[in-house]
Amino acid sequence: MVNLYVALVHYPVVNKQGDIIAAAVTNLDLHDIARSACTYGARAFYVVTPLTDQMRMIEKIVSHWTTGGGGRYNPARREALSLIRIESSLSDVLEDIRAKEGINAEIVVTSAKKRAGSLGYQRFKEMIHDGRPYLMVLGTAWGLSETVMETADHVLAPVSGPADYNHLSVRSAAAIILDRLVGC
């Protein structure tokens, strides 16, 4: 199994105009990315928001599917949503991984835009077998803010097809990236 963690960031991200915002949490982001993370053996799925009402909402959703009625109805969903950890910032995520692993995670951020020197999938696929922990960071809304991009060790190449259309949902992008890295 690979030593890979996934984080979905709701702040700081940008809106359509490029302003830094805190995005609202989308229920199906939690379900879909948890299910993909579980399929491909990620160690944990961090959902990052500093907003306390949003943190409470995530806790309510997760507990319904892990310790509540949802989990009894659908044990497969319980297994997936058990991977979710709620954190108020990316630095808290990194602290949590460091506490588990004893070393810092390498931060790999994702973006729909092409950037010079970005990390290719084949190279990242090789790296995640080197024993170090890796944190793959996904942004909501119109993507991660530049401040997050700058803290990264690597920027992953965008997912693209032949059609020159780069507007996948974050749920789809997460699924595709995990499949490219770990899929059979």
Place this chain on the structure above:
Amino acid sequence: MVNLYVALVHYPVVNKQGDIIAAAVTNLDLHDIARSACTYGARAFYVVTPLTDQMRMIEKIVSHWTTGGGGRYNPARREALSLIRIESSLSDVLEDIRAKEGINAEIVVTSAKKRAGSLGYQRFKEMIHDGRPYLMVLGTAWGLSETVMETADHVLAPVSGPADYNHLSVRSAAAIILDRLVGC
């Protein structure tokens, strides 16, 4: 570009108990699969339900994002949702493709379960360049009914990772399959 069509079927599918049902339409299925279809150059994305109130709801969503305010706000979403065609049955989908192409589409159904003789991704990837039209059929709820499986020319191998967990969302499965077939 490949000659590939995608269909998302809401009837006949099965529920958790294996009964045949008509599943409710999920808004984000329309958005996510349309965006993936657009990314990978699919010719059309058929949403299949025989329920007239559900058909009207899909029309309302699609028109908001194609001819209404949503499309003006987000032209990329307009481009994706323009791929959506609403049909009441899979035979109507096949009829529509035959009218466009002059020949029948090869039907490739998807399933989360392993089956003997299933079509592998490498083989399907080669096939979609042979000029014939292909229809990839996805099921909602607990998957396509046996009656649909039996009409297929091919059953695609399930998407799986190393973790022996096969409970991806249909949105994630669609994204991964399209990436495996057409992704760079």
